[in-house]
Amino acid sequence: MSGLRDRMNRLRGSGGSEQAVENADVAARVMDEQAAIVQEIEEDIEQLSPKWKELGVGLQTNETGQFLLRKIVYPLHHRHGTHTLAELELVADKLGAFHPGQTQGAMANRIMFLDLETTGLGVGAGNVPFMVGLAYQADEGIIVEQAVIRHPAEERAMLAYLSEKLSDYTYLATYNGKTFDWPVMQNRFILNGFNRKMWQPLHLDFLHPARSIWRNTLISCKLSHVEEERLGITRHDDVPGSLAPQLYFEFLATGEPMTLEGVFRHNETDMLSLVSLAIRFGHLLGDMEGATFESPDLPEEMVRTGLWLEKMGRYKLPDVLFEGALRSDSPAPAALLMLAARDKKAGNWVRAVVLWQKVIILSSQAYGSFAIEACTELAMYYEHKLKDFKTALQYAREALEHMRSHPLQRRDAKKSAELEALRKRITRLTGKAERHGLL
Structure with a gap:
C-alpha cells in the first residue's frame, strides 16, 4: 500500500505541473494511471482473507x-x-x-x-x-x-x-x-x-x-x-x-x-x-404412496398423524392409522381419548362410549388423569343423551375417586376448578336421581 501511495503522490505532482496541463497526451496518461492505481487499491481492500x-x-x-x-x-x-x-x-x-x-x-x-x-x-x-x-x-x-x-x-x-x-x-x-x-x-x-x-x-x-x-x-x-x-x-x-x-x-x-x-x-x-x-x-x-419409510407405529403418534391429515383435507391414510392404533397390543389412553373426542364430534356415540370405557379399564395409577376424563365424558353422555341419571352419577363418583387418588393434581388451579365442577355435577345428578326414584 505504501508503494501505491508513493506512485499516487508522484503522479499528482506531474499532473499538477504546467507542462502536463499543456500536454494532452501526458494528462491522459496521468489520468489512466491514477485510475489504475485506485482500482488496485480497491481490489487490495476487497480481497478476502x-x-x-x-x-x-x-x-x-x-x-x-x-x-x-x-x-x-x-x-x-x-x-x-x-x-x-x-x-x-x-x-x-x-x-x-x-x-x-x-x-x-x-x-x-x-x-x-x-x-x-x-x-x-x-x-x-x-x-x-x-x-x-x-x-x-x-x-x-x-x-x-x-x-x-x-x-x-x-x-x-x-x-x-x-x-x-x-x-x-x-x-x-x-x-x-x-x-x-x-x-x-x-x-x-x-x-x-x-x-x-x-x-x-x-x-x-x-x-x-x-x-x-x-x-x-x-x-x-x-x-x-x-x-x-x-x-x-x-x-x-x-x-x-x-x-x-x-x-x-x-x-x-x-x-x-x-x-x-x-x-x-x-x-x-x-x-x-x-x-x-x-x-x-x-x-x-400423499397417503405414503412411493414412500420408502414406515408409517407411524406408536398408537398416539398414529392418531395424531391421522387427525392432522384430516385437518389438511386428507382422509384415506387417517382411517388406516386409526384402525392401527385400535388394534395395537398396547393402546395408549391418550390416543383412545383423542379418537373418542373425534367420534363424539362426528356423532358416533357408540364407538365413543366403547373407547371411554376402554380408557377406564386401561387406566392405572399412572394414567389416573385419563380415567377422570373418560368417566366425566361418560357421566355427561348418560345424563344428557340417555337421561340415565343413576349411571351418570356412578361415573361422576368414579371420576371423583380417581381425582382424590391423585392429590397432587388438586394443587393446580385448573384441576381445582375441575374438582369443584365435578362435585357440583354429583350434587345435581344426586338430586335428579332422587326425584326419579332411582336412589
Missing part, C-alpha cells in the same frame, strides 16, 4: 455494496438421513395442502427454504440476521446459500440480494418461520427501505404439523430432536443455534473467520433438514 476461502465463502458485490456469500450444491441423489433430496420433486405438489385455496399445487423449484442465525431471540428492530440460510432446487440439485454480513454496513447489500432472489419463488418453507424468521426479515426489509416491493410468499411452516404429530411422543419438537428421532439425521460436533449470537460477537471482536465455521455447518444442516422435513410431510399428505 484466505481463511474465508477455506470456508468456501466469496465476496458478493451489487450496486448497494458488498457482503459475503457461501454456496454449496448438493446433487439430488444426496441422502440426508432417511430421505434423498430427489424425493422433493415427487411430493412437492402435496405440500399445496397447506394452502387449500390455491388452484395449483406447489412445485419443487418454486419453494424457498429459509433459516436465520441472528444476534438475538426477539423479532424487534434490534435483532439482526447476520447469516441468512437459503435452500432451493435447481437443475444441478439442491443449492444451499448462506449470506453473511461482516458488519452492519453490509446488511443493505445483503437485503438487496435477498429481495431480488426471493421474488422468484412462490412458497416459503421454514421451521417456526411464521413467528420468528419471516417477521425478523420483514422488519429488516422495512428498516432498510425495501418494503415497497416486499415479497409476499405462501408460507409452509413445518413447526405446526411437527407439534401436532410429535408433541407427546418426542422429548422436544426442536428441529434437532425431530431430525434425529424421525428423520434419521445425526449431527456430529454441532454448534447449538443458541451459541450462534455469542460466536458472531466474538467474530466481530477478533475478525477471525474460523470463529463462524461451526455456525456455517449448523445452518447448512438446518437447511438440508428443512428439505427432508418437507419430504416427510409431503409423503404423509
Whole structure:
C-alpha cells in the first residue's frame, strides 16, 4: 500500500505541473494511471482473507455494496438421513395442502427454504440476521446459500440480494418461520427501505404439523430432536443455534473467520433438514404412496398423524392409522381419548362410549388423569343423551375417586376448578336421581 501511495503522490505532482496541463497526451496518461492505481487499491481492500476461502465463502458485490456469500450444491441423489433430496420433486405438489385455496399445487423449484442465525431471540428492530440460510432446487440439485454480513454496513447489500432472489419463488418453507424468521426479515426489509416491493410468499411452516404429530411422543419438537428421532439425521460436533449470537460477537471482536465455521455447518444442516422435513410431510399428505419409510407405529403418534391429515383435507391414510392404533397390543389412553373426542364430534356415540370405557379399564395409577376424563365424558353422555341419571352419577363418583387418588393434581388451579365442577355435577345428578326414584 505504501508503494501505491508513493506512485499516487508522484503522479499528482506531474499532473499538477504546467507542462502536463499543456500536454494532452501526458494528462491522459496521468489520468489512466491514477485510475489504475485506485482500482488496485480497491481490489487490495476487497480481497478476502484466505481463511474465508477455506470456508468456501466469496465476496458478493451489487450496486448497494458488498457482503459475503457461501454456496454449496448438493446433487439430488444426496441422502440426508432417511430421505434423498430427489424425493422433493415427487411430493412437492402435496405440500399445496397447506394452502387449500390455491388452484395449483406447489412445485419443487418454486419453494424457498429459509433459516436465520441472528444476534438475538426477539423479532424487534434490534435483532439482526447476520447469516441468512437459503435452500432451493435447481437443475444441478439442491443449492444451499448462506449470506453473511461482516458488519452492519453490509446488511443493505445483503437485503438487496435477498429481495431480488426471493421474488422468484412462490412458497416459503421454514421451521417456526411464521413467528420468528419471516417477521425478523420483514422488519429488516422495512428498516432498510425495501418494503415497497416486499415479497409476499405462501408460507409452509413445518413447526405446526411437527407439534401436532410429535408433541407427546418426542422429548422436544426442536428441529434437532425431530431430525434425529424421525428423520434419521445425526449431527456430529454441532454448534447449538443458541451459541450462534455469542460466536458472531466474538467474530466481530477478533475478525477471525474460523470463529463462524461451526455456525456455517449448523445452518447448512438446518437447511438440508428443512428439505427432508418437507419430504416427510409431503409423503404423509400423499397417503405414503412411493414412500420408502414406515408409517407411524406408536398408537398416539398414529392418531395424531391421522387427525392432522384430516385437518389438511386428507382422509384415506387417517382411517388406516386409526384402525392401527385400535388394534395395537398396547393402546395408549391418550390416543383412545383423542379418537373418542373425534367420534363424539362426528356423532358416533357408540364407538365413543366403547373407547371411554376402554380408557377406564386401561387406566392405572399412572394414567389416573385419563380415567377422570373418560368417566366425566361418560357421566355427561348418560345424563344428557340417555337421561340415565343413576349411571351418570356412578361415573361422576368414579371420576371423583380417581381425582382424590391423585392429590397432587388438586394443587393446580385448573384441576381445582375441575374438582369443584365435578362435585357440583354429583350434587345435581344426586338430586335428579332422587326425584326419579332411582336412589
